[in-house]
Amino acid sequence: MxxxxxxxxxxxxxxxxxxxxxxxxxxxxxxxxxxxxxxxxxxxxxxxxxxxxxxxxxxxxxxxxxxxxxxxxxxxxxxxxxxxxxxxxxxxxxxxxxxxxxxxxxxxxxxxxxxxxxxxxxxxxxxxxxxxxxxxxxxxxxxxxxxxxxxxxxxxxxxxxxxxxxxxxxxxxxxxxxxxxxxxRLTRFMLSYGLVLVVVGLVKKMVVANWLATHLVDDVFLVPDTYDTPTLILAAYGYAVQIYCDFSGYSDIAIGTAALLGYHFRENFRQPYRAASLQEFWRRWHISLSQWLRDYLYKPLGGSRGSHLATYRNLFLTMFLGGLWHGAAYNFVIWGAMHGAALGVERAVRERLTRRPGGSPDAAFKRIAWGPRPWHGHGLVSVLAVLATFHFVTLAWIFFRSENFETALAFLSGLAAMTGSFEAWTPFHLVLVFLPLAFHFTPHDLDLRLGRAIRRWPTAAIALAFAAGLVIIQLIAPPGTAPFIYFQF
Amino acid sequence: MAAAPPRSATRNAGPGRHRARRPHDTAANVRAGLVIFLTAFAGLALFRSGDLVSVTYDLPPGESSEAVVSVAETWDGWMRALGTAELGEAIVETVGAFASGEMFAPTDPGEDDGDRPGTNEESAGEDAG
Structure with a gap:
């Protein structure tokens, strides 16, 4: 169901x-x-x-x-x-x-x-x-x-x-x-917060993820060699947004329905594309799986208790096995290996910067070196770090999404070819891709604030707003019901 | 001088504020939840009555299913007469036009429909060949 x-x-x-x-x-x-x-x-x-x-x-x-x-x-x-x-x-x-x-x-x-x-x-x-x-x-x-x-x-x-x-x-x-x-018990806040999460989750899944899948991503990833570079770039961004909206949309609905039944689940996504490092990305993306891998795989392997080399090995193995968990295919293995290797490099750079002779690292590098920090208020370095992290994650998604290794290589070749025009970047695609990304830079507890505000409304107003939300979602979503991406895992 | 009532009491007094006075009353919130869900169903039935008919067509064959299909079709007829179903369909078409780019593209009946923007024409040609 x-x-x-x-x-x-x-x-x-x-x-x-x-x-x-x-x-x-x-x-x-x-x-x-x-x-x-x-x-x-x-x-x-x-x-x-x-x-x-x-x-x-x-x-x-x-x-x-x-x-x-x-x-x-x-x-x-x-x-x-x-x-x-x-x-x-x-x-x-x-x-x-x-x-x-x-x-x-x-x-x-x-x-x-x-x-x-x-x-x-x-x-x-x-x-x-x-x-x-x-x-x-x-x-x-x-x-x-x-x-x-x-x-x-x-x-x-x-x-x-x-x-x-x-x-x-x-x-x-x-x-x-x-x-x-x-x-x-069902408090007024649980009711309103649950409803907000259900509507937000449905918008993410039914509108954004389904339109991106049916109107851009599926076609381009099927035969990437027939598309020009700007379309491939848009499809790569599109898939980054699609998988986020698909997966976090499911989590939102799950947390919302559980709240409506009186149970509390922890948040599973926390604006992952605003992360300024890969370490931070994995603290924001599919948080429950990241924590599961940390507690039941990374730590039993030794975690960061051993030598530097052992820590890098453990990081790599955790991400490698995390990739393999998605399926027995080279594209998932490469995706996991890319993240594992990059996390190791990031950690090595961080340790090197913090051990520099002659005092502490530059304030700018501290922000990258010492993990999660707010993206804003730290100048150009933080902005560049967010952009670099997002683009690395998007690049890795190309392997994750491609049917096989050959398709991924064809996609990357097309990206490197630098041919074509930006004709395919229609206003519709731009809205679908960049609006969800823009929401990453709003207050992270926007849904909580909305839930708190709505709980004071009369029931009739909440009912009308919820009904209007569902009707609008139904009207603007593409036809058909696509399964969630993570059902296959 | 009479003591002023507590601020929270004055804030919650008045029409439309009765729910805020008992935010932890589970029974009241469950009733509110049911009202909200039923309103949402009604909203969908008003504007997406065609979908309702499609869903009933998927029911397993039988007398009761036929009765349900008949009710759904009658309801859809009413909604079409009322205009809500058409309004919904008009919005769906507008979104479809926005999605396909028809809304922005100049109308050119002679244009080849096979050309997709963003395709690499040489590669597409090779594939076709």
Missing amino acids: LFPTLDFAVFFLAVFALAWALRSKPIARKALLLFASYFFYGYWDWRFCFLLLGASLIAWFAGIALARTSSDTPRRWIVGIAVGLLLVILGFFKYFGFFLDSLGDMFRQLGIERDLPLMVVILPVGISFFTFQAISYVVDVYRDEIEAQRSPLDLLLYVSFFPQLVAGPIVRASDFLPQLRVRP
Whole structure:
């Protein structure tokens, strides 16, 4: 079930009414939300529900086993087996097809003709997201950061809760499970803030991302060698904006719908294209995944505790594996490797600047050297740093978006050719690309401020504004409903 | 001299302010939420009644589905008579014209529709060949 559809609207209206009717019966309310979440997920394919249930039960049993064991070695075995099982499930669905194709290619190159088993593995929607949540729960219990859940209901709901089930944000058990233990409430602010986020998310997804996809990006990335340089530049910018609006739009709707049901999720995007360094970019982009990679991959690899070389290696490996997580394809690997290598170089430059003999680095370089700082008020260097970061990220997106390595190379060749005119830069494209970028330089809590302002309005005014917002979105969005980009991961 | 009422009380008094006095009343906020959602449904039904008909066509065949389709078509007919459906469609067409650039391009009936702005003509020609 996709968010911007009538099916979801009817589904959510029913869930909203029933969940609040069961407010004083916590077990019944959680059971209802669990049923609704499985219904939401099973709407794609009911067989996927067994996978979701399996992953949740692995995490629940592992949590119970960890709670009953105090010695180190058995606890390590338990966490190892549980995480291993979850990764095997994820790996099978994500990489089995690639593995079989590669094996077939290898046999052919060796001159051996073999009939490999024909098996088409359908990738279940959002498998990575619920697997990551299950892994984070098991590891957090192992690290004694949270208590194991006795109630399977709470844990099943945590893993499957429908607003964030298929594309995040990746919610931590320590954030969500305590919310299930208290009586939920819907304040006027939660209501207005939730509605604001739903409208903002729908505008980002249905209007900006869908128009950019159908009217610019998809065509250009299909056959980049038939387009001139200015169109390729516009398409590259367009994709940077499209993926941001698509993904953060989903997160906004997820956080908004959760707020309407009485639950708080943390923000997942924070104006990422205003980042003045890559380190800052990853603190603003898909924050829940960046933090997940930091806590469950980068730190276990050693983080920045070892030598400089070990830190660069860990940074590179984290981003490289993050790229590979998106799919078994060279373009994702190159995307991850580019970010990993650039983060390492950025860190090396930062360390070099801060250790310069003869005092502290220049004030201008400090801002790049010492990570996140506001982009404004720091003169030309900060502006250049923001532009450089944005263009590096956009360049890496070309590999991420291209169907294969050859298409990415054709795109880059076209960019280097410097031919053509700016005829394709229509006012419509310019609005779609540059208006969302301009919003990156507004106050970061604009949606919160809007929510606070709207909560004082009479209900009739909010109702009319919300209805007008939805009608306008429907009227100005392109026809059809495109799936969210991150569903495939 | 009589004590003045607290500032917050005077600020919240008056018509249209009754909600602000109890921002944490969950039941009242849930009712408000339902009113808001139903208003949004009504708005969509007014201006996008054609979409409503399209959705009902996707329902599984059956007597009840036919009844739903019939209701949706009747509703769409009313909205067309009222003019709201046409207004919505006019906005959709205007946005489409803006998106395709027709709104800015000079009308030239002899122009070849196959040429896309921004294409590399040589490469496109090679591909076509």
